Amino acid sequence: MKSKLLLAASLLFTANVAFAEGERVNIGDFSKGSIAGWEVKEFAGKTNYEIKYQGNRNVLTAKSTNGAASALGVRKKIDLTKTPFLNWSWRVDTPLPPLKEATKAGDDYAARVYVIIDGGLFVWKTRALNYVWSSKPDSRGQKWNNPFLPRNARMLSVRDSRNGPGQWLTEKQDVAADFQKLYGFTPRSIDGVAIMTDADNSKGIAAASYGDIYFTAK
Structure with a gap:
């Protein structure tokens, strides 16, 4: 669906927000049992997002059935010159079959975390960088x-199908450096973060779990 990523910017309210500062900037404190401040954006049905207690901690679970696709996002302006590293943990619980992900029919992911530069009224200037758990091997x-x-x-692709279901994995990505690699420019800030588990194009079923999300200086 063409609007699935571009309209995700509407999760980011148009009001100006001050920079979040500190050595660690928390984005999603799911371990505290809350998704306060996060907002659902529905595209094709509704992915079920809820906090569940698993393995001695609270995590955010996501399940897409009947080809559902909705994102869960939060607006928070992050100064990448101070805290460029995005940290999170995740696990695929129900993987999708191998898809041709560079095609419209295969543009689904059991787990993804993405950051957004909001173009505001100039929607065509919006930029999204998606860290995905690919359904393909290698x-x-x-x-x-x-x-x-x-x-x-x-x-x-941060992970692929060689990392089977049920494995908790921890990630750290330099967002500023990744924008340079994928877009050819280095942003000074981003405007928000979203997650999405979706299966609307492949009409499949997908499920994943997400741990806390935060930015750090190193």
Whole structure:
């Protein structure tokens, strides 16, 4: 769906927000049992997002059935010159079959975390960088343009199907450096973060779990 990523910017309210500062900037404190401040954006049905207690901690679970696709996002302006590293943990619980993810029919992911530069009224200036758990083998580290919005959304495979279901994995990505690699420029800030588990294009079923999300200086 063409609007799935571009309209995700509407999760980011148009009001100006001061920079979040500190050595660690918390984005999603799911371990505290809350998704306060996060907002759902529905595209094709509704992915079920809820806090559940798993393995001695609270996590955010996401399940897409009947080809559902909705994002969960929060607006928070992050100064990448001070805290450029995005940290999170995740687990795929129900993987999708191998998809041709660079095509419109295969643009689904059991788990993704993405950051957004909001173009505001100039929607065409919105940029999204998607960190995805690919359904294909041997795709870790690969990057490609989103098939619906090649100028506005870029994809980077952080994990692939070799990392089977049920494995908790921890990630750290240099967002400023990744924008340079995928877009050719280094932003000083981003405007928000979103997650999405979706299966609307492949009409499949997908489920994942997400741990806390935060930015750090190093």
